[in-house]
Amino acid sequence: THTNNVDIVATESTSTDFQDIDGLITNVKDKVLSAVFADCNSLLLYDPIKNAIGNIHSGWRGTVAKIGEVAINKMVETYGCSPSDIICCIGPSIRQCHFEVEDDVRSLFMEAFQDESIVKIGEIKDGKQKYFIDSIKAIKGMLIECGLKPENIIDCEICTLCNKDVLHSYRDRKSEAGRNASIMCLI
Numbered sequence: 252t253h254t255n256n257v258d259i260v261a262t263e264s265t266s267t268d269f270q271d272i273d274g275l276i277t278n279v280k281d282k283v284l285s286a287v288f289a290d291c292n293s294l295l296l297y298d299p300i301k302n303a304i305g306n307i308h309s310g311w312r313g314t315v316a317k318i319g320e321v322a323i324n325k326m327v328e329t330y331g332c333s334p335s336d337i338i339c340c341i342g343p344s345i346r347q348c349h350f351e352v353e354d355d356v357r358s359l360f361m362e363a364f365q366d367e368s369i370v371k372i373g374e375i376k377d378g379k380q381k382y383f384i385d386s387i388k389a390i391k392g393m394l395i396e397c398g399l400k401p402e403n404i405i406d407c408e409i410c411t412l413c414n415k416d417v418l419h420s421y422r423d424r425k426s427e428a429g430r431n432a433s434i435m436c437l438i
Contacts, residue, residue: 253291255316257325260284274307274322278330287430289421290411292386293342294319294389295435296326303330306435311356314386315363323397333396338405342433343418346410347371357382364389383428390407 257274259283269275275284276296284306286293292314296305305322307313319339326332357370369389371380391404411420411431419429 253310253312255313255318255321256306257318257322259325259329273275273309273313274305274318276303276305276322276329277328278437282405283434283436285432285434287432288342288344289424289428290345291431292344292390293431293433294390295340295342296322296435297338297340297435298326298330298332298336300336301330301332302437303332303340304435304437306433309386309390310405310422311350311352311360311384311386314390315359317363317393319390320393320397323394323399325435335400335403337399338403339394339399341387341390341404341406343407343409343411343414343431344386345412345420345422346387346408348410349412349422350384351381352384353379354380356437357384360384360386360389364392366392 252271254271256272258272260277261280286308291310291421294307298427307322316349353365369385371383388431411418412422413425419431422426
C-alpha cells in the first residue's frame, strides 16, 4: 500500500492478514516472505551472522519515507543485527531512464535525500517541467548511511519498463499490469 510499515513474522505468526504492510522481517526458518510489485523497488535483506531476512516493497512513496531504513532499524532492534553485516539485493524496478515525474515528486525526493545527483532534468511537456529520478541511487545512499557496506549492496540493474516483454510494468500497462514477486525464506 506504499507505506513504510514493516512487520515481524515470528514463530507463532499464523496470520496472513498484513494490512498496510510493505515490509516483512523474520529469523524463523520455513516462513516465506513475499512481496509483489510492478515498477517499485524490491529490497531483499539478509544478515548471515544473525540469520535474519527482510523482504521490502519500496515504491516511490515508501522510498521517500525510507522504508529501507525502517526495515534495517527493525532488524537491528529485533534480532541484534549489525548493519555492516546486512546484505541488500535490489531487484528489478523502474529506473531513472523511465522514472519521469513532475515537480511535486521531485521535491519529495529532494526533501528526503538532499541529493541533487538523483535528479536529471527532462523535457517540458504540456507546459510542465519533467524530471527523471534515480531512486536506486537514493536507496543506495540511504543504505550506506544506515551502515551497510557498499560491497554488500547488490543491484540487479534491471529496469522493468525497459524489459516489459518479460517483467510487469505499471507505467506500461497501467491497471492491466500484472505483478512481479520477490520471495525469500530461511531454510
